[in-house]
Amino acid sequence: MSKLLEVKNLTTSFRIGVGLVQAVRGISFHVDEGESIGIVGESGSGKSVTMLSVMGLLPDYADIKADSILFNGREMTAMNEKELRAMHGSEIGMIFQDPMTSLNPLFTVEQQLTESLKIHQGLKKQEARARALELLKLAEIPNPEARLKQYPHELSGGMRQRVMIAIAIACSPKMVIADEPTTALDVTIQAQILDLLNHLKQEMKTSIIMITHDLGVIASMCSRIQVMYGGTICEQGTAREIFYDPKHPYTWGLLNSIPKLTGDTNEKLIPIRGTPPDMLMPPKGCPFAPRCQYCMPVCREYMPPRTVLGDTHAVACHLMHPKAPKVLRREG
């Protein structure tokens, strides 16, 4: 499979009054065509900023540097604003976290849904409406004709997120970035939305980048997962590798904090203690060191190198060093 998106050494920082917030610190990853990857991490780990940087949708006080961002063989870092805009919505679609605020309250579903069709495909009003109906049906929205005339406040949260999905896939993009698409929804709706995304992925052969803090959301969808912490990727691998053979203590911590449905009612969830690092002054060593149970003196001094464990599996942790003590993951 060929690479659809390849990001090399992306660094994003925000200039704010008191200094520079280093939200993303030199990360590299790729997405194959038709593949779904998941980016997992807690709030402030830099997962959303990573994708907004790739899209070029950050405010102008953000500093984005990358050796290369290749999308479909084209270098995005060399594009001007107009070329980037031509890709937004047509080749890359985006779904955001909060469907309550992501739709413009003063425009109807039809106006918002047909906008990108008119811009990128030059459709006339009638053609755009016909396509919009199709899209609403694709997004499994009941009674689509009536929905077109409605305003966002007349729809439920799940419906709005379906409309957002319809907007994101309107121009049949090669890649859809879903930024916490289910976080603001209740659990049953979450499952429906994930089903829908899965279904669309198979039907439209779209690559999906799923950004979430919930490993459970990713398990059913993504073939590869990268775990982010403190603006760096601490572990990446296939879903199987991350779930069954995780190597980074942070990944262990994430897995231990998911409830298992094995029927053990006494199961204890183990939270990861402490708070994420202050990215205004990130620690010089491993960002996870202050919260890590297995922290060694070296962890606080030096950034751990990326250790490649296989074709797909890589981890950034000093425990991977041949001379490091062998530790066992504490199962939750």
Next chain:
Amino acid sequence: MLKYIIKRLLAGVLTMVVLITVTFFMMHAMPGGPFSPSEEKNVPIEVLERIAASYGLDQPVWKQYLNYWGNLLHGDLGVSYKTVGTVNEKISGHFPASARVGGLAVIFSLLVGIPMGLLAAIYRGKVADFTTLALATIGISVPVFVLSLLLSYLFSSKLNWLPTYGLDSWLCYILPVLCLSFNPIAYIARQTRSSMLEALEQDYVRTARAKGVSELMVVCKHALKNALTPVITYLGPLVAGLLTGSFIVESRFAIPGLGYYFVRSISDRDYTMIMGIVIFFGLFVVICNLISDILLAIVDPRVKLTND
């Protein structure tokens, strides 16, 4: 919608009844009257009493109040005590001048205020922003009588470009319209700027950008429509206030408008004129507010007109 309008109109009627009653009794509670000896020093008291009696002013206040209502319900605002003609004639004669100047001022305020606020928000922290904020602060803090004096001194006395009084040519409109719109421009610009800044931060603006909408359309369509709702709310009182005329501007530039007569009627104790103009202003405010509320409901579908 229709139900809502009827409801609002009924509420408006109630407002008017209260307004008329309060004004009527407050007016009469003031010591003296239109034909009291302190007003007309050179006329013998007996004559003044005869005149007052001929207007029914010798009757008890409650009776005068009922009489006034009787006439009012027939659409008759009475005869002006101190000027020639009926109050109805005065209002219909002087309102057009106020409305022309005020209407131009409303249009001018919107045409200048909204783009100013828009530019300030887009170029936040840049020269355009500071200029707008400085002008807006001046606009809000400089009183209109100072401004009108300064402007007529500069453009009429010194430069001799514009006439100082009357409404004979279009040149005459420039200074009064400028004076009237200075404060509203400042308000509209500040309001547009702050609501625009808020709108530009919203998630739906990011969604629009992610759809590939051009920056111009993001700003002028997605953000501006949201940012203008507070301006629409302000439009009702603004239109009512400007169209009915301003005493200061009208007397400064000798415009034969309603605002000038209103203040004169108060110092003259011209009861019927005071009541007539208060009723006219009140009606105007009620109707303008209703229109701006309906306008808001058209722009923002979340505003439900059926609820009260």
